[in-house]
Amino acid sequence: MQQPSRRSFLSAAGLGAAAAALAACSGGGPGPRAGATATGAAGAKASLPPQKGKLTFSFWGGSDGETKGFQHLKEKFEAANPGAEVQLKVVPYDGFFAGIDRGLQAGNAPDVFRVDYTTIGKYSSKGTLLDLSPYFSADDVAEFLPPLWQAVQYQGRPYGVPHQTDTSAIVYDTAVLRDAGITTVPDKLADAWTWEEFAQVATTLRGKLPEQKFPFAYDWTRAGAFRWLSWLYQAGGTLLDPTLAKAAVPSDPATKALDFTKRFFTEKWVPASNTIKGARYSDEFFVSQIVPMAFVGDFLVPTLADPKQGYKGEWAATYMPQDVGAASDLGGNALVVNGETKNADLAAAFVRFAASEDEMKYFCEQAIELPTRSSLATAKLDYAIRPDLVALWAEQATTLGETVVKESTVPAFSSINTLLQEQLEAAFTGQETAQTLQRIGDGVNQALQR
Known part of the structure; x- marks a missing residue:
């Protein structure tokens, strides 16, 4: 590539x-x-x-x-x-x-x-x-x-x-996906999985894997909570309005993004311990082979490629899924x-x-x-x-849009990220979508006014 x-x-x-x-x-x-x-x-x-x-x-x-x-x-x-x-x-x-x-x-x-x-x-x-x-x-x-x-x-x-x-992409075990009948994995950004296709991949893996293993792990843990916003942007939404002075949620795209990502837990696509406030990061679930796919940043390639403590198996990478559009996170x-x-x-x-x-x-x-x-x-x-794979992350970074940069660097963003940790954790453990988004919107507005 x-x-x-x-x-x-x-x-x-x-x-x-x-x-x-x-x-x-x-x-x-x-x-x-x-x-x-x-x-x-x-x-x-x-x-x-x-x-x-x-x-x-x-x-x-x-x-x-x-x-x-x-x-x-x-x-x-x-x-x-x-x-x-x-x-x-x-x-x-x-x-x-x-x-x-x-x-x-x-x-x-x-x-x-x-x-x-x-x-x-x-x-x-x-x-x-x-x-x-x-x-x-x-x-x-x-x-x-x-x-x-x-x-x-x-x-x-x-x-x-x-x-x-840096930015995020998906790493995967080539043998596990092949054995599950997933023989085509996108190797071009334009061909990245849609949300529906990604859901089908996850559902297929769920049906093939033993109960104690899961299709994938995400990288929203702790301070990485802001990476969830990639799904909001992919759905065509934004966190803030164009002035950067007011929250743009609740919204239809935000509802769509949160409802879709809540399926990660309700359909057991991710380990129950792969929560926002969990102690284990996505690469740890992948290296321990609890999951055959994981969302990770390019900076973790050395960890995964380590001959002693890295991933024991053949692995490759593919792009973030996309919905209305493609998007990535500002790392x-x-x-x-x-x-x-x-x-x-x-x-x-x-x-x-x-x-x-x-x-x-x-x-x-x-x-x-x-x-x-x-x-x-x-x-x-x-x-x-793995210079062959770094090229993929560099291409994934082309989906880093203007809105992502503007919203991710407002002075209040550190407080907003903490808010996202609290509310997304609540959403993934049972809080209603509408209540979650309303609390995020209210909290964002308070943070911006401080």
């Missing part, structure tokens, strides 16, 4: 228009506090000399490829900046942001930390991050894919650097600087270096993730693991 152009997918999805929309619609709330205020005009410090000093960089532990990529970044940055020392702090994802919040409150948060696009607004809107405007010229900004650069902005100023992106992370860092120039130089072409390329190739620089979007990357 030929790897599609990331530049072309953003153009095709209409995401260029998201740039102005994001800047215009992300207002409201307090502006940056003194510790996070820009220290010069835009681009004034875009050409810093080598920096000295110590800084701490905190990130959650991911695959060996991510750790390798960040270790490589540390070594290269220190070599390019004699006298600089970067202390890497690897923290489990669960509880990562609670630790960051405690550190910010106590005044001992790391100088630089990682944050996903759906959470960055929580910090940038409260003025806890360093305004990076002085460290990026207009030419620097033009090197990034426009919607992802806009995803790190608040009130027109960047408070992070888009480091990588990935930015690197941000603590607004109270004692060495802003050193920290800013570090995140600039992390997002440089060579470092981003190396990191994405090792971590099996997708780049955010335009030059790399059209380049063929030498992915360390």
Whole structure:
């Protein structure tokens, strides 16, 4: 499969228009506090000399490829900046942001930390991050894919650097599906299963698998609850109205999406423990062979391909199902600087270096993730693991629409995601659809007004 152009997918999805929309619609709330205020005009410090000093960089532990990529970044940055020392702090994802919040409150948060696009607004809107405007010229900004650069902005100023992106697709055991009589699996995005076809696949597997096994597992667990919105978008709905200031649910598309996904439990397509608040993620159900299909992000390819602890069997990947249209989720992370860092120039130089072409390329190739620089979007990357499958995730990312980017990066989205965790969990354990959607709508409106 030929790897599609990331530049072309953003153009095709209409995401260029998201740039102005994001800047215009992300207002409201307090502006940056003194510790996070820009220290010069835009681009004034875009050409810093080598920096000295110590800084701490905190990130959650991911695959060996991510750790390798960040270790490589540390070594290269220190070599390019004699006298600089970067202390890497690897923290489990669960509880990562609670630790960051405690550190910010106590005044001992790391100088630089990682944050996903759906959470960055929580910090940038409260003025806890360093305004990076002085460290990026207009030419620097033009090197990034426009919607992802806009995803790190608040009130027109960047408070992070888009480091990588990712999205979801379906992995499956080829032998199990073949033995169940499912001999045709989509290998083109245009041929992705419809909801009805996906339901038939799940029903077929349910009839062939033993009682203790299930057709698939989904990746909405815990902080991933927002990924459920892909089904809402596929059904032709939205979470917010066009102003981004009011909930667009309840709605007919939302009812359709929730009723369909509730079937995952009522028809026993997923394990009963594969809940929003469960302790096991979709890849764990797949690796343990409780399910022959799972929705996973491309960053989990290294986990599944691990020869010792990965999937024991032949597996491949296919696209997300589609209904009225195709849609996917905005995954990935930015690197941000603590607004109270004692060495802003050193920290800013570090995140600039992390997002440089060579470092981003190396990191994405090792971590099996997708780049955010335009030059790399059209380049063929030498992915360390299953490059044939990474091309599929890159193509799936072409369904990342303008609405997804706009809605996923509003400052209140972190609170909205918590709301989704609560209400979707209730829906999948018996709460009525109408009540669930009304509570989501009311909660979204409250979050947007805070």
